[in-house]
Amino acid sequence: MIEIKKKKDGRERAILIGAVTQYQNEERLSEYLDELAFLADTAGADSIKRFSQKLDSPNPKTFLGTGKMDEINEYIKANEIDLAIFDDELSPSQLKNVERLFEIKVLDRTNLILDIFASRAQTSYASTQVELAQYQYLLPRLTNMWTHLSKQKGGIGMKGPGEREIETDRRIIRDKISLLKKKLEKIDKQMSIQRSNRESMVRVALVGYTNVGKSTLMNLLSKSEVFAENKLFATLDTTVRKVVIHNLPFLLSDTVGFIRKLPTQLIESFKSTLDEVREAELLLHVVDISHPNFEEHLETVDRTVAEIDGTEKPVIMIFNKIDAYQPEKVDPDDLSPRLNNRHFTLEQWQKTWFARTDRQAIFISATEKDNLEDLKNRLYETVAEIHARRYPNNRFLF
Template identity: 65%
Template sequence: MLEKKQHNYERAVLVGVVTQQQDEEKLIEYMDELEFLAFTAGATIDRRFIQKLTQPDSKTFVGSGKVQEIKEYVKENEIGTIIFDDELSPSQLKNLEKEVEVKILDRTNLILDIFAQRAQTSYARTQVELAQYQYLLPRLSKMWSHLDKQKGGIGMRGPGETEIETDRRIIRDRISLLKDKLKIIDKQMATQRNNRGKVVRVALVGYTNVGKSTLMNAISKSDVFAENKLFATLDTTVRKVVIGNLPFLLTDTVGFIRKLPTQLVESFKSTLDEVREADLLIHVVDISHESFEDHIESVNQILMEINAHQKPMIMVFNKIDDFSYEQKEEDDLTPGSNKNISLEEWKRTWMAKSKFPTVFISALTKENFPEMKRMVYDEVMKIHISRFPYNDFLFEYFDNDEEESENNE
């Protein structure tokens, strides 16, 4: 598998462009996210380089003057890696590596590297490996750029081309093998989903690092890996959950992200199938993140792409314990102070007026959990009754945690 091990943090710089399609404010948001991605992968960022262009330069992404500025900075400060915010074409990557002579990564390569580090199961590793090879195939020529320095050498060009073609053939064969392997696993997973019978399926969806795994652990009392880094969870986790005495299956899925590489969307098809085949979606939002509205839009866009946008949904605004706003005094001379928002205030915001049932919680402190559990119970019950119209009298809502504490007493 094309995976690299990182033991120490690498020093890197970031590069992005302001274009007609991407203003400076939007770019700063993307660069903040790119820096978090770099940190997750194992890098520390020394500096950001930003350039305003009508569109990215077709040869080197940024202009020649900016390339020279970056080159001088990385040489003077002994920087080993340059990370670009957008996916580079094979020719851009080749030209930049030839010009700057340090490791060049783009957003796609960085995300693939994180996925390679995070994949735990054989299935997830197979998915990531397929995406890596699909990314690498059109960029193979850069691996043999050393042959360009031997112009005119008899026999040099032929062997070089043969070597590249040999590698391409090996990678194409490997891609074909991995696709066949995934088809087999996909069938197995589809069979597993069918064997779950008519039990209501609920899927947690949301942007990466919004607290889905923490919420999964709190609801199902399981031990799913959760960490304050992007893509902490790659492997789909399914747990049987009982609220009151109503059982259902809860699935934790990989987090979404803006500019998600197309290779990953394709290779993680089965993970998305869990979302596509769910009966109810719980859309988790990190309310403390300044770009949470963009995150909601990004998730909704991906749900639309996989035809899952019309499913019943609950909006769960998480991390209210981590949210505060600056409260200004009347005279404008007194420094502002941070103030938390109460649940009653949250319920008067525009978020509470969503067309979907909406609740504000903290998965970490379990604040307002009873209301969220009641909401999940009600929505699952609606689906359950539609399937078993004569069995609804068997179920009665109560809070499991409250009952447990009473029993313990």
């Protein structure tokens, strides 16, 4: 895999590239590029400039049109850019063509996320999951790694040494993928047994977009120290803690955060991690309400949970970071302002949310501990109800 190599100051100079299409307008692309810049920062790169182009569909050869790509190439050469990052996944041929044109490292969002996951993996299990996802991403892109052999057309007894090298590498990587899958299957079985052998306690899982405060909330509820940081994907390994509220114990899992355009390779590789969500009896969906795009983040998590068959579960929505929430201000000189949900106060959001869904919801600040007791009481009531239904003979807890 291509890794982001740091300069002496520890940072690389990157440009971000995206497209305005029928599926994402300029505002949506701007939001995605903001997120891509955060991803780049997490990986150790500074975003120097952004480029975009309006297209009916991406150029099959270079993603953007020839003129725009030439403009970007001139900027790269004039400004000592080290890295070009595309917001969408590039096909193997696009990656090959763009790297040949720019003559610098080229990543797409998928590759960047995989790179961050690789740097964040703390255990052998997480490392194995990421390694599998990386090889699955790499396999169809192998031809790009042998461009130095592209001029060798082969001959009698040769049939193209470059092609033969590529096929050898493909076999090696396929074998590696097979071994990693077997290793993960073995670990998954062990972890499944561990989950089934846990005490007769209700299992609760924290889910949410990346960097919404799940680990901070985990620390508060379990009175333990789970790694929490203001970075994307600070948590990769699932952490399970026993939590006791009003003498009622339950198991709480902190899982990997989701993100828009989450690589399918990661969803497949992190099966056991996501099994914690699939097998939980209650989901705590944490949302950063201070983020301007929190509604889209919420929908992204809901879609991912649906993909892993986790929709038929009770959910408590936890709108976190109310201390940082700031509604957009209305211009006092504007006689006919166009108001939207970004102008809502917290009180208006609460009324709006409760009016359009039957999900339980509570608004908190994990860092300031605002409404934490309300959350604990809500948790107690919900978990106690599930416990009484699942373990009717275990009444001593109440």
